[in-house]
Amino acid sequence: MRRPTRTEARAARTAALFLLPFLALFALCFLAPLGYAIQQSLLRVERTGPLGLGGETREVWAGFANYSHALHDDGFTAGFARVLLFGAVQIPVMIAFATGLALLLDAASARWVGFFRTAFFLPYGVPGVIASILWGFLYVPGISPLHEMAHSVGWDIDFLSRDAVLWSIANIVTWQFTGYNMLVLIAQLKAVPTELYEAARIDGANAWQVARYVKLPLIRPALVLTTVFSLIGTLQLFAEPMVLRPLTNSIDSGYTPNLHAYNQAFTSDNQHIAAAEAVLLALVACVLSFGFLRLVGQRPRRPKAARRGTPVRRRARGGAR
Amino acid sequence: MSIDPRDDLGPGRRGLLGGAAAVAAGLGLAGCGSDGGGEGEHKARRKGQKITLTFWSWVPGIDKSVDLWNRENPEVRINLEKVSAVNGAQYAKMHASIKAGNPPDLGQIEYPVVPSFLLDNGLLDLTAYGVERHRGSFVGWQWQQSVFGKGVYAIPQASGPMGLFIRRDLFDEWGIDTPRTWDDYEAAAKAVRKRGSWIETFSTTNGNRFAGLAWQAGARWFGTAGDTWTVGIDDEPTRKVADFWDALVRQKLVKTIPDRQNAWYKDIQTGRMAAWLGASWGDALLAGNAPKTAGKWRVVPMPQWRKGEAAYANWGGSTTAVFSATRYPADALAFALWLNTDPRSVKLLIDGGYGFPSVKSGFDLADLDVRKDFFGGQAYSEVFAEAGRGVDTSWQWGPAVDALYQRLGDAFTAALDGGGSFRSVLRKVQGQTIQDLKDKGLKVAAA
DSSP: OOOOOHHHHHHHHHHHHHHHHHHHHHIIIIIHHHHHHHHHHTEEEEEOSGGGOSSOEEEEEOTTHHHHHHHTOHHHHHHHHHHHHHHHHHHHHHHHHHHHHHHHHHSTTOOSHHHHHHHHHHHHHSOHHHHHHHHHHHHSTTTOHHHHHHHHTTOOOOTTSTTTHHHHHHHHHHHHHHHHHHHHHHHHHHTSOHHHHHHHHHTTOOHHHHIIIIIHHHTHHHHHHHHHHHHHHHHTOOHHHHHHGGGOTTSOTTSSHHHHHHHHHHTSOOHHHHHHHHHHHHHHHHHHHHHHHHHTTOOOOOHHHHHHSOHHHHHHHHHHO | OBOOTTSSOOHHHHHHHHHHHHHHHTTOOOOOOOSOOOSSOOBOOOTTOOEEEEEEEOOTTHHHHHHHHHHHOTTEEEEEEEOOOGGGHHHHHHHHHHHHTOOOSEEEEEGGGHHHHHHTTOBOOGGGGTGGGGGGGBOHHHHHTTEETTEEOEEEEEEEEEEEEEEHHHHHHTTOOOOOBHHHHHHHHHHHHHTTOBSOBOOTTOHHHHHHHHHHHTOOOEEEETTEEEEOTTSHHHHHHHHHHHHHHHTTOSBOSOSSSHHHHHHHHHTSBOEEEEETTHHHHHHHHOGGGTTSEEEEOOOBSSTTOOOBOEEEEEEEEEBTTOSOHHHHHHHHHHHHHOHHHHHHHHHHTOOEESBSSSSOGGGGOTTGGGGTTOOTHHHHHHHHHTBOTTOOOOTTHHHHHHHHHHHHHHIIIIIOOHHHHHHHHHHHHHHHHHHTTOOEEEO
8 A cells, every 4th residue: 555645644634624523423422322332231230238229239241141131022022023014014105105296296297396395294394202192182082083084984993903003103104204205305306417308208208207217217316215214213113102102002012122122221220121122223223224225236335445545546436437 | 518428438327427417407306327328429508508409290289389398498499390200201210310320309209119219229218317207297008118128218298099989970870889899890890881881991001000909909019028029919819800800801891991091081071981990199180181070970989809898909109209319318308308297288289189198197188178079079088088097008019110010011911912811911920020120130039
């Protein structure tokens, strides 16, 4: 490896200066908590004193005992199965919905685009907890107008029953995030050069063909991105089951992995086991997201490349691509 | 005077010295020796020094008592912060604050969860501050709920003797007798069901009430044997209770929705549910949420397992505890005692609907009939007072009761879903609870 020239060294220093605020915050808000969680997950509490009361408590090394505890807890693993089933159904539905809306709003003949875009996006502005409370009212039998309406046409549905509640949660999530994903897709559609559409039209493509053969392939990166975000969001499902839980006996304390970890930490006061569960959840999210990216043949930008190459060489390579 | 926690004195000595200092400057009480001790830097307030103590509570109307104290004690300001009591959120917050090292000075803690906070070393042993002198002011068994070993860890505030709320008008209209025994209750449930309504709900997630039912039947879920906790959730009395409700649920004689939630309130308002096995504090709850049914409700004693018995139980009730990290333990304790014994404060708390006072004197039983009109003029507090006298006072709570309730809720929910009988729930939860306590590093055995 050759020595960097003085210009390059200065550029690197400048880059470091600009990166510093980000790196400082990243370390403080991301790496430090992560490190703390990992450290906590490897400890356990030891108590002395009669009945474990009033004596000294100290934290001792536990190795992977907390991880093994979490993996042997049926409630915790069942939560994973549940969110995976949830994701397998809800994510495709939501992304298809968002794509449809984005294409409609991007179509040449669309009217009142600004209004509809805002209207579809609006639910995203409602915090998840509030959205769950709102929908909670629409789900509770005896209060819900939806329930009344269904009943009046002879259809007795209990949105909060054991079989239905997962899909009632899916409905809340879809309601909330379709607009957001739509907006990401629209942003990418806007970035498509208009010449491409012109060329397609000159070649005789109709609106449907433009959408199918020009737009969809071009927004593929945005589709992948929104899917990965949704995947991570699904694994972290928390606010909706947490808020609906008091309303129904169908949601147990480990309904989703996040809820299980929360209850371990704050109901059962087992912070160390909760830390292990949180780390496991992060690992699964990591594996699934990167697995998905690999599956669709798109790799995340390698940080390795950045470390190896100088800024100049990187630019050159980027240009060559 | 401040005691440096880093010095070489053992916790006992430190507590003793802190106590002695507090005695000299604060309450003028006789200090007692103590095994426990705080972890915070305990100080005695200098004369004339102004301090502020933080108090976390959720009891409706407690702000009025706090205001009264603040008017009369300008030097020790109590800063009341309301915390949410939904699904144990308040305890999550308290546990987290202890872990983070910044808990409030005082907190509202229900009897069942006092031991959980002792595991965190979160509560101050008040014996060093002369609390024993006040033992006689409170109902004995309620005082005892916060006594572990030689330490006293909280001041009892109120209890919740259980009773049965019934819609007198509907029971009369349908010709159903007031249930005196659990057999009567089952018969009444059938009769109510025939009219298209439900007698009530068995909420699978309400561990507190199930504990009360087991308590009445003579169960002993927790105990201590020397240095070891004993756990007996799967005992004969609890099995009897589980079998009884299992049968009601399987015959579809009771609903299984959660209680005290929107759907339940709706049922209570519309007469779709004709009774509620509740506790003394339930008067405010019913009157507040079903105002249109005023005058139609009555309180009757909890049904008995054998005719003519007078076994009752307790649901709810809480304490005012001082956290060990407080800097001014003597002042915090002084407030906790005043809050729960001063007749004016007790009156304000009664009006707010906090439950049955733990203090023995300073109020009339009739004061507790705050919502007499709602119960058609009945002096309903007499029913609860009678129940309070019949509570089996040897019942003891153990550590990690919150986790136990969660275990019960999850297992009952699974059982409803076809996962077995309620009796199998007890077996499962018994095993889980023993394991949970072992995981916490405690010595534990099956009772």
